[in-house]
Amino acid sequence: MNTENQQPTKVRYLILSLVCFLSMITYLDRAAFPNAQVQIQQSFGFTDISQMAWAMAAFNLAYALFEIPTGYLGDVFGPKTTLIRIVIWWSAFTAISGLAGLAFGTWFTFGFGMLIVVRFLFGIGEAGAYPNITRALHNWLPVTERGFAQGLVWTSARIMGGLTPLLWLIFVIKLEISWRIVFFFFGVVGLLWCFAFARIFKNNPNEHPAVNDAEKELILKDKVGETEQAHAKIPWGKLFASRNMVFLCAMYFCLNFGWYFNLNYLPAIMSEQFQVKSDDWLGALYKGGPLLLGAFGCFIGGFATDWFLRQGKSRTWARRTPAVFGNIACGLCYFSALYFLNQKDAMFFAISIAFAGFCNDLTMGATWATCQDIGQKHAAIVSGTMNMIGNLGGFVVTILTGKILEWSKTSFCIENAINNSTKLIGNELAAAQLSGYQFNLIMFGLVYMVGSALWFGIDANKPLLQEESKTSGFPNK
Numbered sequence: 348m349n350t351e352n353q354q355p356t357k358v359r360y361l362i363l364s365l366v367c368f369l370s371m372i373t374y375l376d377r378a379a380f381p382n383a384q385v386q387i388q389q390s391f392g393f394t395d396i397s398q399m400a401w402a403m404a405a406f407n408l409a410y411a412l413f414e415i416p417t418g419y420l421g422d423v424f425g426p427k428t429t430l431i432r433i434v435i436w437w438s439a440f441t442a443i444s445g446l447a448g449l450a451f452g453t454w455f456t457f458g459f460g461m462l463i464v465v466r467f468l469f470g471i472g473e474a475g476a477y478p479n480i481t482r483a484l485h486n487w488l489p490v491t492e493r494g495f496a497q498g499l500v501w502t503s504a505r506i507m508g509g510l511t512p513l514l515w516l517i518f519v520i521k522l523e524i525s526w527r528i529v530f531f532f533f534g535v536v537g538l539l540w541c542f543a544f545a546r547i548f549k550n551n552p553n554e555h556p557a558v559n560d561a562e563k564e565l566i567l568k569d570k571v572g573e574t575e576q577a578h579a580k581i582p583w584g585k586l587f588a589s590r591n592m593v594f595l596c597a598m599y600f601c602l603n604f605g606w607y608f609n610l611n612y613l614p615a616i617m618s619e620q621f622q623v624k625s626d627d628w629l630g631a632l633y634k635g636g637p638l639l640l641g642a643f644g645c646f647i648g649g650f651a652t653d654w655f656l657r658q659g660k661s662r663t664w665a666r667r668t669p670a671v672f673g674n675i676a677c678g679l680c681y682f683s684a685l686y687f688l689n690q691k692d693a694m695f696f697a698i699s700i701a702f703a704g705f706c707n708d709l710t711m712g713a714t715w716a717t718c719q720d721i722g723q724k725h726a727a728i729v730s731g732t733m734n735m736i737g738n739l740g741g742f743v744v745t746i747l748t749g750k751i752l753e754w755s756k757t758s759f760c761i762e763n764a765i766n767n768s769t770k771l772i773g774n775e776l777a778a779a780q781l782s783g784y785q786f787n788l789i790m791f792g793l794v795y796m797v798g799s800a801l802w803f804g805i806d807a808n809k810p811l812l813q814e815e816s817k818t819s820g821f822p823n824k
Contacts (some may be wrong), residue, residue, distance in 0.1 A: 362547075377406075379441070427549070609638065645709075670709070681788050755786075
């Protein structure tokens, strides 16, 4: 059919809005747990955040381990059924998390060990969400909109993650709604999304009756052969032997290594070191700052990488430029946060950490667009592999940060002849953990510098399977 005079329909933007809303739900549920730490610690009788490290890290470990299997399912069977399964699973365990610390008669108590198991199962459920979103976008958007779309997906996530402390303050502190009911409500939101997604989404434009030929032609331009489903036989050997994959995964490990501090430990450091109260509106903004500014970083970084591409830059440099700048600037922000921590300046510490979130997220559009560039029809598996290694970084840093804080407390107790570090409270606890936070901030800054260097080993012009690029229309400029 002649499409020269036909205006393309806009169904692809409806699809983009659906996955952006999904991205928001993932961070609503993910950020709820660290913001509920005060209530959860009270239900178990804990005194500080380092004792929660294993519960927080259980999510990261499961999320990492199951990224590749769920990415595989999305590439082979399509993202629709895979995403619905993912959201139903994690929504159920979000609701179940609200039972932590409850005793059910004399026969069962939802203890801390059970909480770790539930958090692990929650991680299994959420694993694969972003790889399958990436696969859906790969099928539905033209090459020149990849970075913008990936940036918008992560913008949505960061906005909701940043607003979660404010929502928690409104619902739990101001309106005095039980935190357990709030967890249940968050789980229901995911189920409502599944209903809408099942009715609207199709795995590719050819299956959707509202897509006209002009939009199909626009979407498929420059990527002939890239959008078909992958076969069950996955080139695992080429995947793990790829130099591109090694550098991409190592880079994402570094990117997640410092970022998970913002999600898991920032609420605690604002409370312990700066005495920011849980019912403080400004404190809620401090805690959500890295994600709120990160939303702008995702949007700007995604726009920038596509802009560089439209200006004639190669895919490699279009992806590399905002990412290298973002990593270096993020490291410098953590070093400045160290200075303001030592000065006990809550506002400028929070601003430094917020801008670290912004700079970190300048890289997100380029990073996930690179997964599409080099993965092509294996985009979900490539992004799942990258996200697996990245979230192993999140697991490592969550445990390591907690251990460093414990070592800091132990050292403080020895120096001050205090026998039991588990009973430190108030100013005493803040003094004990100060050196631990200082060490962590230095470590994060240095790791981001390593991440910036790793981008020079990533080439978005080289797809995973070189033989596919010869027939796919993949531009190699």
